[in-house]
Amino acid sequence: MSTEYHGGPVIETVVQVALLALLAYACAHILSPFASLLLWALILAVTLNPLNRRLAGALGGRRGRAATLLVLVILALIGTPTVLLTTSLAGDVVSGYRAFEAGTLKVPPPRDAVAAWPLIGPELHAAWTEAAANFSAFLTEHREQLRSIARWAMGAAGSSMATLLFFTGAFIIAGVMMAYADSGTGALRRLCCRAAGEERGAQLHTLAVATTRSVAAGVVGVAFIQAVLFGIGFLLAGIPAAGLLALAALVLGIVQIPALVVTLPAIAWLWLGSEHGTLANAALTLYFLLAGLADNILKPLLLGRGVEAPMPVILLGALGGMVTSGLMGLFTGAVLLAMGYQLLMAWVDREAPAAGAMPGTGRGDA
Structure with a gap:
């Protein structure tokens, strides 16, 4: 009986994979502070x-x-x-x-x-x-x-x-x-293509870029516009600490908390504590209500624009990511959920092999 050992190539492969994993861990550990x-x-x-x-x-x-x-x-x-x-x-x-x-x-x-x-x-x-x-x-x-x-x-x-x-x-x-955007974009695209294939990798790269820009415009951008509108209204109304209230409106808008949290106290102060006339209070109240509704118009226009994923998917990814990972999760969550949605839909829409076909042959038995 032969006792020759043929496991050399397997052991060599395991050692190589282990060394690569160790190198990847060391690189990640070095870059983790940044x-x-x-x-x-x-x-x-x-x-x-x-x-x-x-x-x-x-x-x-x-x-x-x-x-x-x-x-x-x-x-x-x-x-x-x-x-x-x-x-x-x-x-x-x-x-x-x-x-x-x-x-x-x-x-x-x-x-x-x-x-x-x-x-x-x-x-x-x-x-x-x-x-x-x-x-x-x-x-x-x-x-x-x-x-x-x-x-x-x-x-x-x-x-x-x-x-x-x-x-x-x-x-x-x-x-x-x-x-160095051109070289960086090319490197990231090649990495995506290497990981997911030429066609699917390019699509995922494009989706990640478009989702990041969509969240920046549809969540952060809309919250910033609302905060500016509120800040102008606070200054016109003479409300104390207008800048801090506008900053609070920005933070609340990013985390998708309704603007009523800011506008209702401001409206209450107008009618209970200000020295403006009735007409001025009514005009400022209408202004605050319209500014609070601005996101209902702007968000559908900006969020999800140019992204091959429904707006609810982007919004849920942004909010879920923010709950789990803070402000950065606003972007990473939307990108990951959009990618997951695209891969799921690609798998669901993939045509099944014809009935009776042999795997790998593309035809049935003759």
């Missing part, structure tokens, strides 16, 4: 690349110069006011916390209209009046609660600055990606 930054930069680059392409055409095809100019303009238009607002907010929080610790913090008395606010008005007015009349006693009675709030505010201010620096770096990296 994964979020690179993924956000990729999302921004995919979203802004059409604009960069048009700008490059106006500059004689210079993609690098166009990408640099685009990033600088975006940072100037969005980053500058954000830096000023964040710095001012952080400064106010730090000053308030120091005054609180030193016991020199003073609270102005509330207006009488605060007591007319629904639900919380009387209790808030009473506590506010007590704090304004004798803040030392109020501080002694509620010191631990106020200390916790102050520390939370300090942490929130620091987190805002870190987020601002993070997105600044993401925009800069996105500019580099847009400068």
